[in-house]
Amino acid sequence: MKKYNVAIVGATGLVGSTFIKVLQEKKFPINNLKLLASANSAGKEIECFGKKWIVEELKEDSFKDVEIALFSAGGSISQKFAPIAVKSGATVIDNSSAWRQDKDVPLVVPEVNFGAIGDSKLIANPNCSTIQAMLPLKALKDKYGLKKVNFSTYQSVSGSGMKGINDLLSTRKGEKNSFYPYSIVDTCIPQIDVFLENGYTKEEMKMVYETRKILELPDLKISATCIRVPVLSCHGVSIQVELERDFKVEDVKELMKSFPGIVLADDPSNSIYPVSTMATNNDSVYVGRIRRDLSTDNSLLLYTVADNIRKGAASNAVQIAEKIISNN
Ligand SMILES: NC(=O)c1ccc[n+]([C@@H]2O[C@H](COP(=O)([O-])OP(=O)(O)OC[C@H]3O[C@@H](n4cnc5c(N)ncnc54)[C@H](OP(=O)(O)O)[C@@H]3O)[C@@H](O)[C@H]2O)c1
Structure with a gap:
């Protein structure tokens, strides 16, 4: 089996270190691994795939011989370095919003629209809340058609990276908040990212634009409210979805299964x-929590x-990288 030269940009971060963990779990066929981060981390040792690897500072010439580059070091890094990596021959999968x-x-969720990749060498990974909502919405779109979607999210602090985790852990110990505008241990915060002129946050509008793009429904009516909650990991998304055609709740459960x-x-009587x-x-x-929405015809809550x-x-x-190599 062919083995690949893989680079991880942001290898010392929360997502970057999870890249390493997931690649190992899935026994991804690695030939050489390049772990890239800022100058602060250069020289640090990371043990994985049975070897010690030295973290290198990300530079323009970092991508020589790299075949697959996984980026998670923020938007401005991706904006600058993803085209450089593609130019030097790598396929880039980028986690930022750049x-x-x-x-x-x-913009790809493999179970939903892997075919959208075509021969593109730069692929974007959607926002963390968008990804999970796409699976049930794609199933509902194909069977019943979608008319309108309303998201409310409950997003954990790990969505803000290490800064979010550290702020929850220190406020749990009674220290003053240093990252979120309120002490996250005491409250939920209805702001994720900056506010835009329309009164929505950037995170909320990401969910709107990304959903339309992934589901190939450019005119779908969508709104979102994104809330940070004092939970360490995992996001929840409450979805109200109005469908083109009527449905039976039991059929929707089978569809999801x-x-x-x-x-x-979904067995509420047993919690x-x-x-x-x-x-x-x-x-x-x-x-x-799949049930009929009582406020609107042909509408579902989940x-x-x-x-x-x-x-x-x-x-x-x-998963995107695995599918790409299995198609090669
Ligand atoms: N957390 C999530 O739930 C989530 C979900 C989806 C997407 N993302 C996206 O993934 C990216 C990283 O998020 P994270 O949560 O992993 O953040 P993080 O824990 O703060 O990690 C940031 C990483 O970027 C590296 N970095 C920072 N400045 C750099 C520079 N100038 N050159 C090279 N590397 C640099 C850091 O290296 P040092 O350690 O050397 O500083 C670190 O490895 C962001 O774009 C974020 O939007 C995050």
Whole structure:
């Protein structure tokens, strides 16, 4: 079996270290691994794939002989270095938001729209909350048609990287908040990323634009409210979706059960529904609380939970890479 030269940009970060973990778990065929980060981490040793690797500072010439580059070092790094990596021959899968809205860059959830990749060498990984919502919405789109979607998210602090985790842990110890505008241990915060002129946050508008692009429904009516909650890992998304055609709740449950990547967790009388502890450290999207929306005809309510660092970031990217190499 062919082995690949893989680079991880942002290898010391939360998503980057999960890339390493997931690549190892999946026994990804690695020939050489290049671990790249800022100058601060250069020289640091990371042990994986049975060897010690030295972290290098990301530079323009870092991508020589690299075949697959997984990026997770923020938007400005991806903006500058992803084209450099592609030019030197790598296929780039980028976790930042830098390229997601570029019409020439496919935005991919493998279970939903892998075919969108075509022969593109730069592929964007969607936002962590968007990814998990795409699986049930794609299933519903194909069977019933989508008319309108309304998201409310419950996003863990790990979605903000190490700064978010550290702020929750220190405020749990009674220290003053240093990252979020309020002490996250005491409250939920209805702001993720900056506010835009339309009153929505950037995170909320990412969910709107990315959903339309992935589902290839450019005119779909969507709105979103994104909330940070005092939970370490996993995001929850409550979805209200108005469908083109009527449905039976039992049929929707069967539909979810059979869709790749989804685990149906919907037995309320036994307290079975998606919770963060269920999704932590695995790659499934848990779907439950499926019921008819009482406020609107042909409308459905459901709740999803997934690990934001795994299915919402690293695992989705590695799944893309696995599918690409298996198609080569
Ligand atoms: N957390 C999530 O749930 C999530 C989900 C989806 C996508 N993402 C995206 O993934 C990216 C990283 O997020 P994260 O949560 O992993 O953040 P993080 O834990 O703060 O890690 C950031 C990484 O970027 C590296 N970096 C920073 N400045 C750099 C530079 N000038 N040159 C090279 N490397 C540099 C850091 O290296 P040093 O250690 O050397 O500073 C570190 O490896 C962001 O674009 C984020 O939007 C995150």
